[in-house]
Amino acid sequence: MELNEKTKLADLLKDYPWLLExxxxxxxxxxxxxxxxxxxxxxxATVADIAAKGNLNVxxxxxxxxxxxxxxxxx
Numbered sequence: 001m002e003l004n005e006k007t008k009l010a011d012l013l014k015d016y017p018w019l020l021e022x023x024x025x026x027x028x029x030x031x032x033x034x035x036x037x038x039x040x041x042x043x044x045a046t047v048a049d050i051a052a053k054g055n056l057n058v059x060x061x062x063x064x065x066x067x068x069x070x071x072x073x074x075x
Contacts, residue, residue: 001015003047003062003065003066003069004047004062005046005047005048005051005058005059005062006046006047006048007046007047007062008043008044008045008046009033009042009043009045009046009047009049009050010042010043010044010045012047012065013042016069016072018072019065019068019069020033020034022068022072023065025068026056026061026064026065027054027056029053029054030050030054032053033050047061047062047065
């Protein structure tokens with residue numbers, strides 16, 4: 001899967017379900033993704049959308065997710 005600002009969170013979570021718990025390490029505000037209402041919204045959200053919600057730099061979020069995936073794969 002190509003990871004960029006247009007990547008859908010639903011696709012990421014399908015391939016990497018553990019990422020939902022790890023996202024809090026990027027920013028505490030990602031705890032909101034565990035809210036049942038937010039889980040419904042995640043289906044259409046992109047990485048850029050979630051970065052904007054957290055007032056975070058999109059490139060930083062993409063880089064951090066990529067790092068998490070690489071580190072998790074190595075374990």
